[in-house]
Amino acid sequence: MSSTIDDHPAGPASGPVVASTRDELRAARESLTSRDVAVVMTMGALHDGHAQLVRRARAEHDHVIVTIFLNPLQFGPKEDLSRYPRTFDADMAICTDAGVDIVFAPTPDVIYPDGDPGVRVSAGPLGTVLEGQSRPGHFDGMLTVVGKLLHLSAARTAYFGQKDAQQLLLIRRMVRDLDFLVDVVAVPTVREEDGLAMSSRNTYLTESDREVALCLSRALQAGADAAAYGPSAIRRAAREVLVEEPLALVDYLVLVHPTTLSDVPEWYRGEALLAVAARVGTTRLIDNTPVLVGPGGGRLDVFSPETTAASAPIR
Numbered sequence: 360m361s362s363t364i365d366d367h368p369a370g371p372a373s374g375p376v377v378a379s380t381r382d383e384l385r386a387a388r389e390s391l392t393s394r395d396v397a398v399v400m401t402m403g404a405l406h407d408g409h410a411q412l413v414r415r416a417r418a419e420h421d422h423v424i425v426t427i428f429l430n431p432l433q434f435g436p437k438e439d440l441s442r443y444p445r446t447f448d449a450d451m452a453i454c455t456d457a458g459v460d461i462v463f464a465p466t467p468d469v470i471y472p473d474g475d476p477g478v479r480v481s482a483g484p485l486g487t488v489l490e491g492q493s494r495p496g497h498f499d500g501m502l503t504v505v506g507k508l509l510h511l512s513a514a515r516t517a518y519f520g521q522k523d524a525q526q527l528l529l530i531r532r533m534v535r536d537l538d539f540l541v542d543v544v545a546v547p548t549v550r551e552e553d554g555l556a557m558s559s560r561n562t563y564l565t566e567s568d569r570e571v572a573l574c575l576s577r578a579l580q581a582g583a584d585a586a587a588y589g590p591s592a593i594r595r596a597a598r599e600v601l602v603e604e605p606l607a608l609v610d611y612l613v614l615v616h617p618t619t620l621s622d623v624p625e626w627y628r629g630e631a632l633l634a635v636a637a638r639v640g641t642t643r644l645i646d647n648t649p650v651l652v653g654p655g656g657g658r659l660d661v662f663s664p665e666t667t668a669a670s671a672p673i674r
C-alpha cells in the first residue's frame with residue numbers, strides 16, 4: 360500500500376548519518392527508530408532521477424538508506440570507471456534535502472576486503488544479451504554488489520529506476536531465484552524537459568552531443584506512438600528516427616518481451632520493452648520505454664504488476 364509523505368517522519372533535520380564501514384552502518388541502522396527501512400543504491404553523481412527514487416522511498420517508508428558506491432566489479436577494463444563523475448558534497452546536499460537517514464559510502468576495500476571476490480552472483484542467460492552483450496561480466500558484477508548491499512542495509516524494500524530496465528529485471532530475478540527477503544519497486548524514468556533521460560553520464564556530453572543524444576528519446580516516442588499497429592510498425596517508426604541521426608552510433612534497438620528479453624513476434628499483443636543503446640561522441644547512452652503493443656496501446660511508465668509477477672519473489 361502506498362502512503363503519503365505526511366505519514367512518515369521527514370528524516371533527520373541535521374542531515375544523514377554518513378557510514379563508510381560495516382560497523383558504522385550497523386551502528387547507524389541500530390539507531391533508527393523503526394525497521395521499516397528502504398534502500399536506494401547509487402554510484403553517486405546524483406541527479407533528479409536518483410532524487411525521485413529517494414522521494415518515493417521517503418514517502419513510503421519510515422527510514423531511507425542511500426548507498427553511494429562506484430562498483431569496480433561492474434566496469435570493464437575499457438569502460439569509464441576512472442572518469443566517472445565523483446560529486447560527494449553535492450550528493451550529500453541532495454540526500455539532506457530529500458530527508459535521507461543514512462548514506463552508506465564505502466570504499467572498494469570495505470566492500471571487497473579480500474580483493475576480487477572469488478564467489479559472485481551469476482546473471483545467467485538474461486545477463487548475456489543487450490547490455491550484457493556489449494558489457495561482458497557487467498551484470499554479474501552489478502548483481503554481486505546489489506546482493507551485498509541488500510544484506511548490509513537489511514532493507515525491506517529497494518527502489519530501482521526503470522531507466523536501467525535490464526538491471527531492474529535481473530535484480531527482480533535474483534531476488535526471486537535466490538529468495539532475498541526484499542520487495543523491489545520500479546520508479547519511472549526521469550527526463551530532462553527535452554526528453555533526454557537523466558544520467559550521471561550526461562555530463563560527458565558536449566553541447567552538440569547533447570543535441571544528437573535527443574534522437575534516443577525521440578525514437579522511443581515514435582515507436583510508442585506506433586504501438587497500436589504492432590511490433591514491426593513500432594520498430595520501423597523508432598528506426599526511422601535513428602537513421603536520421605548518423606552521429607548516433609546505434610548498438611541496438613529492440614522490442615522485446617519484458618521478462619524474457621526475446622524479440623516479440625509480429626502477432627504479439629501486450630506489454631513489451633522498447634530499448635535502445637547508442638554511442639554519442641565518447642559516451643554510451645541507454646534508454647527505453649515500456650509499451651503496450653496492440654489496439655489502444657502506447658507508452659507506459661513502468662510494467663504492470665501482472666507482467667512483473669513472473670519475476671516477483673515467491674512468498
Ligand code: AMP
Nearest residue numbers: 400401402408519520522523548549557
Ligand atoms: P546509478 O547511480 O546510475 O547506478 O543509478 C542508481 C539508480 O538510479 C538505479 O536504480 C537507476 O536505474 C536509477 N536511475 C538512474 N537514472 C535514472 C533516471 N533518469 N530516472 C529514474 N531512475 C534513474
